[in-house]
Amino acid sequence: xxxxxxxxxxxxxSRETKFAxxxxxxxxxxxxxxxATEFIQEAAVRRYQEYERGDRSARFAALxxxxxxxxxxxxxxxxxxxxxxxxxxxxxx
Numbered sequence: 001x002x003x004x005x006x007x008x009x010x011x012x013x014s015r016e017t018k019f020a021x022x023x024x025x026x027x028x029x030x031x032x033x034x035x036a037t038e039f040i041q042e043a044a045v046r047r048y049q050e051y052e053r054g055d056r057s058a059r060f061a062a063l064x065x066x067x068x069x070x071x072x073x074x075x076x077x078x079x080x081x082x083x084x085x086x087x088x089x090x091x092x093x
Contacts, residue, residue: 018046
């Protein structure tokens with residue numbers, strides 16, 4: 001089992017709590033017959049941000065693995081390094 005630091009665990013709990021709170025707010029609005037669009041939009045934005053962070057991290061990890069494999073197999077790593085550079089450039093802005 002992977003070890004998580006206290007800060008990582010607290011961040012995960014906080015993120016889950018925010019989504020749970022949004023879920024309850026959406027349900028409460030719908031149950032009372034009110035419009036839940038505001039909370040639904042917030043959930044969508046939070047989910048998109050979460051996906052973007054995870055997707056970018058996964059892409060960095062995948063490319064780094066490919067660089068390692070290519071290096072061991074004595075293949076050209078330059079195209080992969082360029083992909084990493086471009087991904088990082090887009091991340092930084």
